[in-house]
Amino acid sequence: AQKITQTQPGMFVQEKEAVTLDCTYDTSDPSYGLFWYKQPSSGEMIFLIYQGSYDQQNATEGRYSLNFQKARKSANLVISASQLGDSAMYFCAMREARATMNYGGSQGNLIFGKGTKLSVKP
Amino acid sequence: DGGITQSPKYLFRKEGQNVTLSCEQNLNHDAMYWYRQDPGQGLRLIYYSQIVNDFQKGDIAEGYSVSREKKESFPLTVTSAQKNPTAFYLCASSIGAGNTEAFFGQGTRLTVV
Numbered sequence: 763a764q765k766i767t768q769t770q771p772g773m774f775v776q777e778k779e780a781v782t783l784d785c786t787y788d789t790s791d792p793s794y795g796l797f798w799y800k801q802p803s804s805g806e807m808i809f810l811i812y813q814g815s816y817d818q819q820n821a822t823e824g825r826y827s828l829n830f831q832k833a834r835k836s837a838n839l840v841i842s843a844s845q846l847g848d849s850a851m852y853f854c855a856m857r858e859a860r861a862t863m864n865y866g867g868s869q870g871n872l873i874f875g876k877g878t879k880l881s882v883k884p
Numbered sequence: 885d886g887g888i889t890q891s892p893k894y895l896f897r898k899e900g901q902n903v904t905l906s907c908e909q910n911l912n913h914d915a916m917y918w919y920r921q922d923p924g925q926g927l928r929l930i931y932y933s934q935i936v937n938d939f940q941k942g943d944i945a946e947g948y949s950v951s952r953e954k955k956e957s958f959p960l961t962v963t964s965a966q967k968n969p970t971a972f973y974l975c976a977s978s979i980g981a982g983n984t985e986a987f988f989g990q991g992t993r994l995t996v997v
Contacts, residue, residue: 766926797985805972807927807988853926871917871942872976872986874926 765789766854766875774881775844782829783839783878785854793859796837797872798828801851810852813837844882851877886911890975890989897962897969897996905960905992907975913987914980916958920944921972921991930973933958934980962994970996 767786775781787796798810813821813828821828829838841848855872888909897903909916915934919927929942933952947966952958958977962969972993976986 771924795984799988805974805991805993807974807976809985809987812985871929871932872927874919874928876924876926 764875765873766856768854768875768878770878771876772879772881774883775841777846777882777884778843780840780842781844781880783841783852783854783880785837785839785875787835787837787854787856789835789856789858791858795857795859796828796830797855797857798826798837798839799853799855799874800848801853801877803850807853811839841880846882846884849880849882851879853877888975888977888987888989890973890992892992893990895992895994897994899996900964902961902963903994905962905973905975905994907958907960907989908956909958909977909987909989910956911977911987912955913977914955915978915986916952917976917978917986918942918948918950918958918960919974919976921974927974930960969994 765788794815796813800808800810811821811823811826811828813830820830825842827840854875857872891906917932918930920930921927928944930948931942931950933939936955939950939952949961972991974991975989978984978986
């Protein structure tokens with residue numbers, strides 16, 4: 763079963779409008795972290811925002827905010843006032859804290875979704 | 885400036901040859917990772933290392949090998965046993981394996997010719 767699901771392969775948004783990129787996750791670990799990364803065409807992965815499972819408030823970082831709904835296991839990224847430079851791939855990722863104590867496989871490491879390609883139209 | 889440096893940016897390999905991808909970090913991070921990315925896919929973990937002289941297999945380690953002789957360096961060797969090595973390879977590091985973000989290099993695009 764996929765641990766991170768991003769159901770939108772591609773999204774379009776008009777410049778200056780807000781856009782929400784969906785992410786759902788699956789874990790039985792009560793302690794985990796959720797991350798969003800941006801990957802422009804150059805290929806590098808740029809960290810955007812982090813949400814801990816015990817954080818009471820939704821994370822915000824400039825124009826980025828994370829709509830964290832723990833009961834629904836969703837961690838959607840909201841980008842406000844889209845800019846042309848926001849056009850890129852966006853990846854949701856999770857790290858399970860319990861797994862960090864174990865060795866082997868991908869335990870304790872970032873698990874990525876397949877990404878959403880965002881295109882901002884002028 | 886602190887960061888992660890991957891080299892080369894583009895690499896071409898003939899079938900049957902081994903090739904080594906370089907990854908160096910000056911962030912003083914303990915943990916380092918190698919990911920593979922195929923078109924339209926997310927990142928898949930190849931190997932990771934939480935401390936010098938120790939490393940563990942990830943989800944797709946077959947056909948790859950690594951070493952971690954220095955804290956700053958985590959080279960990845962793509963061996964001839966890797967059946968489909970053409971991909972984009974990303975190296976990352978983090979302070980530890982807890983809930984901290986990973987910082988990535990610029991990536992190496994490997995093409996088998």
